[in-house]
Amino acid sequence: MPSHRFRLILLSAALLAAPLAGCGEDKAANATAAAPPPPKVTVAKPTQKLVSDYDEYVGRFVAYDFVEVRARVSGYLDKIHFTDGQLVKEGDDLFTIDRRPFEASLDQAKAAVEQAKANLAFAEADLTRGSNLVPGTSITQQTLDQRTQAKRVAAASVTAQEAAVRQAELDLQFTELRSPISGRIGDRRVSIGNLVTGGTTGNTTLLATVASVDPIRFEFTMDEASFLRYLDLASAQGSSSANRGMSLPVRLKLIDEDTFGHEGKIDFVDNAIDRSSGTIRGRAEFKNPDGKLTPGMFGRIQITAKPPATALLVPDAAIATEQARKFVYAVSADDVATQKYVELGPVVDGLRVITAGLDANDTVVVNGLMRVRPGIKVAPERETATKEADGTVVGTN
Template identity: 75%
Template sequence: MVSLLLLSASLSACDDNKSAAQTAAPPAPQVTVAKPVKKLVSDFDEYVGRFVAVDFVEVRARVSGYLDSIHFTDGQLVKAGDPLFTIDRRPFQAALDQAQAAIEQAKANLAFAESDLKRGEGLVRGSTITQQTFDQRTQAKRVAEANVTAQEAATRQADLDLTFTQLTAPISGRIGDRRVSIGNLVTGGTAGNTTLLATIVSVDPIRFEFTMDEASYLRYIDALSDAQSKSRDSGLKSLPAQLKLIDEKDFVHEGRIDFVDNVIDRASGTIRGRAEFPNPDGKLTPGMFGRIRISTSPPAEALLVPDTAIGTEQVRKFVFAVGNNDVATPKYVTLGPVVDGLRVIRTGLSPDDTIIVNGLMRVRPGAKVTPQQASAEAMTAKDPTVRTN
């Protein structure tokens, strides 16, 4: 009987220990905390747009004829004045020779008319010829002079036509593929049915076109100094711009705004802008997409945190701040752009706050945590999930 009582007491003690273990509070989750990073940053906006060439030329012939030769390779870089196409010159050379012969004949007729008129001046004073005959000789001289002028014009035109058989590059840039093969008849002139032979686009510099909304446009105007705002010609041309391609992580291309349209589109409420960028290696190609960044304010000190420190509550963004009692408290913030891998916090955070930068999913508002100190910049370097664009 005594053994049964001892066994019962032992089992009861085990149950009490198990119940105490089950009711004990779980340990506080471990999180990484850091102070916000302070840096000088500028506010900026980003837009998507396309590259366009500064100059775009369609190469068309001014005279009609059979294509005799081609002097370039498809897609090569050409300089202004380089030969591109040659149209069969023989018919135009023959027309020039004929025009030169006609002008010699016209000059001979003029010389005869001048000498005939000179003889008539003495004869009319002596009444050897009538005044009517003298007037006819005067008219003949004037007709001969006009004929010489007309033949000289025809010769110049024939010479131009012969020159137009040699087509040269009007601008420097990259030429496309040939649209006509040797031996084909090329239609020239100024009519709409002329033959397109090739196209040339300038390479360096290159322009980037984009559209901005009305509010951003007004913000850029306000960002200019008073002297710049009063200048009718400057507009937004003094604003610097940075650009990156779709395969680039950073805005490595530097340029400037060179044009803003004079009207805002009524349908979309946007205005067209354009920036110019150097392109010495020809990598930037017309039609290519890119992302442009425009600064909207002078550099100012701002607080930055990793994107891993930011949580979302419906439409609001927040970070968890850890106080002296190691309790996580949410702070609602307004986000800015990403600078050097860190997110700018416009409002809602102070430089003295200690925030959770890793382990956000293990934290609940008002819960205790076990903080481990680190720097926000170090967390950004380690964490491959932080967005940089």
């Protein structure tokens, strides 16, 4: 009887163990099926490129030439020959002052010349007659001297009146105000019919201003240490210190632009450092065929600070931030992602320069950064970072 009872207990235990074993196998299978696959990421090796180190400065555009149009003669404004803000060429008519008073003055001056010439002719004839007489008998020496003096006075009067004619002709020419330079003219400051004060004094009437357009200059200030560094760089490149580094290339961007797309050259560096600020003024020249660059406009200029050297570049999308430090994810040969802390340089052609912390043989995650954690295994798709014409960084197999 006891053995029968023992067999029943063993049978019950076996029946209970079978379902429990089945549950354990199902849980293990489910655990294996629930493990997530490695995240897919795009990886690429850093781009190697010859780049230069740049310094950046903020400055303002100034016109190559800027002229205030003022009248040289006084009179009433008769005509205006331009539209406010238009482009004008050197020699184009801008204003006309009423010419009639100056034409009358010129006619008077010409008439005075004719009168002076008539007086001279009479004085010369009178002197000739007196010279043919016997001095001391028919004519006194005093009378002969008086006729000689009269002839000289008449000749001087002719010279003076001819000068008056030339001045009257100049005044008549000055009634036509022409553009002294090519550029863009501002708005008119005086309307037709108003009296214009001319001359060479400081109270003359300002009629308009003309600013040259192409080329245009950009003024900025640099600190003393940077100025010395540029001189050293210019000397290393074979330039003499006399030109003060004017051969250094510069690039510029406006406040609404992302890249330094305007290329120019330094054409002037001041001859003294400002004692109060410790800076020196520099000036660069840029071409401006479309007239977009406007005097008074702000911009940022880049100046080469070091000779060109090979650098590693990655897209900005590959760079992550950990508090104050920057890092990238480098993928090892066994596809494990690890953090590499890097130091950043400027942006060149849409890619970020890495100055330290990265090797040319490293493989960097450039897409899918949010799916990566340090030490996890990833499923990399290998690509090469390139830059499209519109400035976007893309991958090509």
